[in-house]
Every structure is written in structure tokens, then in C-alpha cells.
Amino acid sequence: MAFSRDPLDELVVPDGTEAKEVDLVTDGDVLVGGRSTVEFGVRGRNVLAGEGVEFGGAIEAEGDCRLDMWCDVAENVLVGQDAYIGERVHVSGEMKVAGDLDIGDDVEIDEGFEANGWIVIRNPMPTIVFLFVYLKHLLLIGEDETAQKLVSEIVDEDEKIETEPLVIPQNATVSDDAWRVSTPATIGDDCRLHGNVRAETIDVGTDTTIFGSLRARGDVTVGSGTRIHGDLTTRKGDVTIDGDARILGDVSCADLEIGPEAEIDGTIRANGEITMGTTEREPE
Known part of the structure; x- marks a missing residue:
């Protein structure tokens, strides 16, 4: 530690x-x-x-x-x-x-x-x-x-x-309703949480399930295999959704990077660029 x-x-x-x-x-x-x-x-x-x-x-x-x-x-x-x-x-x-x-x-x-x-x-x-x-x-x-x-x-x-x-x-x-902090938030792998997360920045690991929305002032990262049962919103930051993560709600951000198999069920509002990931090709 x-x-x-x-x-x-x-x-x-x-x-x-x-x-x-x-x-x-x-x-x-x-x-x-x-x-x-x-x-x-x-x-x-x-x-x-x-x-x-x-x-x-x-x-x-x-x-x-x-x-x-x-x-x-x-x-x-x-x-x-x-x-x-x-x-x-x-x-x-x-x-x-x-x-x-x-x-x-x-x-x-x-x-x-x-x-x-x-x-x-x-x-x-x-x-x-x-x-x-x-x-x-x-x-x-x-x-x-x-x-x-x-x-x-x-x-x-x-x-x-x-x-x-x-x-x-x-x-x-x-x-159970909300996790509210005025600091950055890091949520690990294989977690299962209830409540909306409110923080300065948010980094969620892989294969985690959150029954609530994510809202941050800065950047938000969602790991592969993670499910967010709510909206994902950041005031000024960028959003990265890795791998096959899924957002069951709207996404609002500056720049957005989406993994090759990631899913967003709601509306996307990005003030900047939207980058779609592609599956890496195996070397010949």
C-alpha cells in the first residue's frame, strides 16, 4: 500500500x-x-x-x-x-x-x-x-x-x-442514492454498487456494475465489461469507454472515445471529437 x-x-x-x-x-x-x-x-x-x-x-x-x-x-x-x-x-x-x-x-x-x-x-x-x-x-x-x-x-x-x-x-x-465527493473517484474491478456517483473525475475499472449515473467536472473513464445503469455526464472533461462496456443512458462530454464493442443506449452529446475504436487485426 x-x-x-x-x-x-x-x-x-x-x-x-x-x-x-x-x-x-x-x-x-x-x-x-x-x-x-x-x-x-x-x-x-x-x-x-x-x-x-x-x-x-x-x-x-x-x-x-x-x-x-x-x-x-x-x-x-x-x-x-x-x-x-x-x-x-x-x-x-x-x-x-x-x-x-x-x-x-x-x-x-x-x-x-x-x-x-x-x-x-x-x-x-x-x-x-x-x-x-x-x-x-x-x-x-x-x-x-x-x-x-x-x-x-x-x-x-x-x-x-x-x-x-x-x-x-x-x-x-x-x-444507496448517491456517492458525493469533491475529490477524484477511483472504482476498481468487479465491484457492484448502488447510487449515482458525483466526483471531480471518475475512473471505473473492468467488469463493474453501477446502478446509477456518473457525473464529473473532469474526465471519466469506464473499463471494459462494465455496465453503468444511468447517464454519464461531465461538464468539461473527456469520456473514454473501453472495450465492450455499456452505458444504459445518455453520454454528454467534450471529446468521446468509444471502444470497438462498447454500447451507448441513449443520446450522445459531444462538443468535441468522437473517436470510434476498432478491433486490432491479428498479425499475418
């Missing part, structure tokens, strides 16, 4: 992520920037959330869970290892922790909590804030190797976890 910039300056949906009924499910970690609203529950390896994040469902973390102050969770919190809960966090359900629980002041857990390890009542350091500020500082002064070493220790590379984290930037809104 390598960082070349602020880790929370982009929406990143890793390969294989699915929106299953009321939960976002991923094999890797889940990182949520401060003051974001996630109307789903989340299920992943480690779950880390910044200050003031709202979760509309349960949290299930195979590893650790760290919630900074003022977070609100609408259902249960189930943690496979240790939990670090900042002050004034509210959990509407119950909290079960297989390891140690480090908990701050004025935390409300409506249906009670239990931990198999130590329970320490204090104000844990806002880990996610410290982590990203420190990483950003290291990158600004050119200490890329030190930053990479820190990240490696955090994600425990000895366990050979290769899945990149699900990253939701600060002030984002993620729901």
Missing part, C-alpha cells in the same frame, strides 16, 4: 467491493475522513473513522476499530480485535470487542458493551487524525521511505494483505 499524496484526497473503492443490501463489504481496511456520512453499515478488516462520521448501519471489523470523537453509529459495533473509541461517540446498538477496549469520556452505547480483554476508560488519541497529519508531513518533506514504512507497520504486511483500503474522503456522503 503506497501513498504518494494525502491519503484522504480521493474516493477509492477497491476491487470486489459490493453494496449488499444495507452494508458496504470489502476484504481490506475501511478509512473514512472526518465529517462524512455513510448511510450504509460497513464490513471490512480494520475500520478507522475520523471526527464526526455518521454510519447508518452496523460496523463489523475483523481486526481493529478506531472511531474518533463525535462519531455516531446507528446499529451494533462488532470488533474482532481491539477497539479505540473517542469521547462523545454514540452507538445505538451494542458493542462487542474480542480484544481490548480503549474508550473515552461521555461515550453512549445504548445496549451496553463487553470486551474479552482490558477495558480502559480514557480519551484515546484520535488515531486517524494523527496518522494522516503525520503521513502528510513526511511526504511534504520528502520522507517517502519513512512514510511507506509507517503504513506497512499499520496494515501489518506480515499478514500479506494485498487488498487496498476502501477510502472515503472528508465531508463525503455515501448512500
